[in-house]
Amino acid sequence: METTRCALDGWIEAIPAPGPHGTVTFDLVVRPPDADSLLDDAPDTIISCTSDSPPITHKLLNATDPGALVRATGTMIQPQTPGENAHLTIEALEILDGLEPKPRAGRYGNYYALFDFDAGTDAVSVFTAGGRWVGLADNVHALTALIDIDQRVNGGDA
Template identity: 55%
Template sequence: MDTTHCTVDGWVDAIPAPGPHGTAMFDLTVCPADADTLPDNAPDTVVSCTGTAAGIVHELLTGIQPGDLLRVTGDLVQPQTPGGPARLAVEVLEVLDTAPMLVLSDMVIDRYGDYCVIFDADTDAVPVFTARGTWVGLADNPDAITTLIDIHERVHGGDDR
């Protein structure tokens, strides 16, 4: 097995996951040094990483989010079969940049007990359904949701009809 000690910069694609025996695993999309000269359709290089040190595992599982730019140092093990993923045993983890905060936009579904409401950034009106999908009505604004639910409860006795 061919092993190389190296440092790699890249973006985290997905939330790191707990691995076996107290480890944390994640994929790192490598930032090529010659990115400006690569064609637009060049494939990404992805390195599968594993952290074993308690501090690194804690940071990976609690502080790292998709889109974070990391610098990792460790032992890179080349794949046993051509085309397989390279594996990096992370010894040092450095956060170079964090991903921008995700902003909820467009629509958000929320629960009010046994009811679901849909908030749309483009309108004040709020559609209200039971959790089973039965139409309750359209609240004129978020402040009118509880009134609409109360009326539905009185008329239908809370039944989902």
């Protein structure tokens, strides 16, 4: 497995998702430095990224929005199968040009709620702090009911 230390500038494609044990995952859209010389329909490169650094996880979940331009520094692992995304384990993250962040993640005890304001819906994705998917609340007011149900059914595993 080939690894490379690198720093990449790119855009966060979608809302970063919390993972197990305090990690965060997201896709980074990267264009080559000579992008102006490429055809207009040339595909962008998608890099799958993760980090287990608490400050980076906090920054991605609370201070960035999709479309934010960032510089991600870490270790790149090339995919073993052609056509799969390369993977970058991030050790440092710098926001180069962030869009005005919206409050889009909240912690409710051992649960995280992710708000997707750009999707034109009031739905809220809910995960345990351990990264297990709990469900989709219809709106902010339905969060408590969804969390209560999960605690009764699953013991609120975090």
